[in-house]
Amino acid sequence: MTSGRAPGGIDGTATSATGTTRPDVVVVLLDDVGFGAARTFGGPIDTPVLDALSAEGLRYNRFHTTAICSPTRASLLTGRDPHVTGVGTVLNSANGHPGYEGVLRPEAASVATVLRRNGYGTAAFGKWHLTPPWESTQVGPFDRWPTGQGFDTFYGFLGGETDQYDPTLYEGTTPVARPDVPGYHLTEDLVGRAVDWLRLRTSLAPGRPFFLYLAPGATHAPLQVPGAWSEKYRGRFGRGWDVLREETLERQKRLGVVPANTKLTPRPGEIPAWDGLGDGEKAVAERLMEVYAGFLEHTDAQIGRLVHALKESGRFDDTMFFYVVGDNGSSAEGGVPGSVNYMGALQGLPESVASQLDLLDEIGGPNTYPQYPAGWAWALTAPFQWVKQVASHLGGTRNPLVLTWPAGIADRGGLRAQFSHVNDIAPTILEAAGIEPPTEVDGVVQVPMDGTSLMYTFADADASERHTTQYFEVYGHRSIYRDGWMASAHHGGLPWSIGRPGADRPFEDDVWELYDLERDFSQADDLAAAEPGKLRRMRALFEQEAARAGILPLRDARVARTRMPNLARGRRRFTYHPGAVGIPESNAPRVVGRSWSLRAVIRVDAPGAYGVIATMGGRAAGWSLHLDDAGRPVFVYRTFAMACLRLTGEDGLGAGRHTIDVAFSYDGGIAAGGTVTLVVDGVPAGEDRIAVTPPAIFSIDETFDIGLSTGSPVGEYPASYPFTRGTIERVDITLD
Incomplete structure (x- = not known):
């Protein structure tokens, strides 16, 4: 059988392994x-x-x-x-x-x-x-x-x-x-x-x-x-x-x-x-x-x-x-x-x-x-x-x-x-x-x-075990199970850090442990010194399984990075239009750790326009350019629970075409602060500093959006908050 189809049609009435209707x-x-x-x-x-x-x-x-x-x-x-x-x-x-x-x-x-x-x-x-x-x-x-x-x-x-x-x-x-x-x-x-x-x-x-x-x-x-x-x-x-x-x-x-x-x-x-x-x-x-x-x-x-x-x-x-x-x-x-x-x-x-x-x-x-x-x-x-x-x-x-x-x-x-x-x-x-x-x-x-x-x-609690061999590997931490025994090698570093965790040591320097899980349910008693021959065989088995899985030579994915496809790589200038929503932060313009600027060209149909123009991140951290419920341009930059900057234009925007500029001037360094200026139709509307910015990312799952927010809001506005009573013609972002 090549297709994986079992007897029976769209009604799914073929029988299961128990002779009954398929579960x-x-x-x-x-x-x-x-x-x-x-x-x-x-x-x-x-x-x-x-x-x-x-x-x-x-x-x-x-x-x-x-x-x-x-x-x-x-x-x-x-x-x-x-x-x-x-x-x-x-x-x-x-x-x-x-x-x-x-x-x-x-x-x-x-x-x-x-x-x-x-x-x-x-x-x-x-x-x-x-x-x-x-x-x-x-x-x-x-x-x-x-x-x-x-x-x-x-x-x-x-x-x-x-x-x-x-x-x-x-x-x-x-x-x-x-x-x-x-x-x-x-x-x-x-x-x-x-x-x-x-x-x-x-x-x-x-x-x-x-x-x-x-x-x-x-x-x-x-x-x-x-x-x-x-x-x-x-x-x-x-x-x-x-x-x-x-x-x-x-x-x-x-x-x-x-x-x-x-x-x-x-x-x-x-x-x-x-x-x-x-x-x-x-x-x-x-x-x-x-x-x-x-x-x-x-x-x-x-x-x-x-x-x-x-x-x-x-x-x-x-x-x-x-x-x-x-x-x-x-x-x-x-x-x-x-x-x-x-x-x-x-x-x-x-x-x-x-x-x-x-x-x-x-x-x-x-x-x-x-x-x-x-x-x-x-x-x-x-x-x-x-x-x-x-x-x-x-x-x-x-x-x-x-x-x-x-x-x-x-x-x-x-x-x-x-x-x-x-x-x-x-x-x-x-x-x-x-x-x-x-x-x-x-x-x-x-x-x-x-x-x-x-x-x-x-049907049988005492049935002989059939899954007798299994390897494990994440970030160089690795182990191998075979017939009740497990050999384990911790590769260093701590599971609560991001970036280089200080664990890029040679794999041959890792210490292997050995456990008899039939007698030691919790991995409490290391038998490596008492059973060196068994440990050698288990280590060889891990190498065999790793070769079968195609992961030799071993690499620690925390530090062995290579360039993966990215929609934003190599670009300094970006232009977006409405409908550009749900873009992962990792594939959007990378504004963390640098100076950057944004220009939004919008058209207001009637006074009282409101909603998101452009936003990245969410409630935990990120930035947002939007019009508040009074039609005033607002820029918010939030760095976790540590800092929040908010610039607000003095007046609501009247009907017609408008240009809103945001410039972020970065201090330089890691997680440093910066100065933000807001300009509306060529007239300065505000300037302020934020003391700290994210070292690497705003979030894991929040996105970059034009015209609405697809996740949690950065600013003090309702979820989604689509741009209303007007049109976003374009949003241009330039990275320094």
Whole structure:
């Protein structure tokens, strides 16, 4: 079979591997949730929906991801190892080296493509993070957008994170504004859209199976959730992260999700003891953790709405439902102190404790962009070592999985301890649906799937493990699993810094560790000195697997950068017109760290014109030129929670043609300040200084837009705020 088509037509009535109607499939993938976060797996955060699903299905306590976002998603959707797909690193660090290009390879077709060609309806809601930035604009190409990767429907965001109150959204391939409803929150919106899609399919094509992929982006930073959810956790975390890990391990043992002899691994020296923090630092850290906890429980509750809709439709029993609790371990990217606006801290601009305390009660609301301290991230990966990004250790790669399928799994509340990996999900789906993986798609010969179907575990908790070998690599951190053993090499650096982390040391200088995971669940006892022969064989196996994946010689994607395609590279002058929206900051004019100027030519039809003329970034940091509701030109420049400049013209613009000039004169240096002047129709309208600017970027997911804002607003205006009662003729930007 070359096309991957199973018997049966558009109605999808072919039988599955169990002899029944092919199952519907739902995959839920949470973001940045460690193994020890959810109550279902012993964590401190209530997850009643996950609890209920685990009671109706199976819990997997040795399930693994890749330790970072984009590779996990590529592996999940294709059934291949991440480097084999071309996405061996997060898209933000993509480079031209084999396996790290950040471009999905056609020889690794997605499971959505295969299912759609076999009669399934397909939809993706939420975070994608698999489209290269230079392809993420309205000029395409759209091959690596969700709708080019097998999904009939897409509603969500393309980047690694987004503001939960004012997200950067796309429907299909079109930028769209978020719904204008009171109390908007992205996770609620995404699940609502998924439920609507499910109900429409049930009404119009009840006999056709579906594949629904829901990746809400929660609980990735920014940690934003309605206050009632975080208030529930007030005072719960006052004893700190060291005690929290101890309490979590005890709960894990009582629940049986870790063996009774599991040891707690020690705190890394780079993370301070809780008792060593000052009172102000503790107050900020507690509040950040309370918000995170509320964010996770809120997310779980929204997943419950989808489960309810499935049961209400009568399709739940025939639905294979994967609930993957995290695409990697908990994120320590908030740094040691955590942050009220973590994009600044991530670039080396820490906040003072006093400034954080001033905003304490606002944390989690729309005026903050927070991330919790690294200590909480470490605590929430209990009992393992390390966190997100660190693929050498289980704190980065071990995540909970709950799987239900009432029509296909008889065990209720069972625990499965076979080694498993995110690349196992696609082959599991295909086996359950009775579909052979295609050998060719659109004329492209396919590479075999690396994953192993989990169906062999459904009826037998003691079934012999079939996924016996698996390598891991992110930023040079690497490990190899084989038959219960794991060899691990940490490549240095800290998972809460951006740019050169000081980890560009030779790979041969890394120290390898060795663990017998059959006896040592948490990687607590290093056997490298006692088993040198075993370690040599494991290291040789890693080299063999790395060669198969095409990533030798090894390179650290944090420092081994190459020039990737970019729509703005080599240009100093740019001209934009209305419709130029949703342009990734990385492919827009690079205004950070230099002088630059902007000229906007607009026509006002009548007094009272208002709206965005041009903007880059969002609420966390960025700049905006707009007309306020009085028709006055306004320029705002915001640098995280550290500085904000605002220049406003004296009068509203009358009907006719107008020219607005903005000039930014940079002081020079890293994160330096500058002087901004605003000129309206040739007449100076204001000048001021801003003391600090971003060292590298305004944001990860916010965009550059003409005529409206597609994400969160930089200025004090409503979401979107389209230019109204006039026309933008052109916007010219010149870089010095």
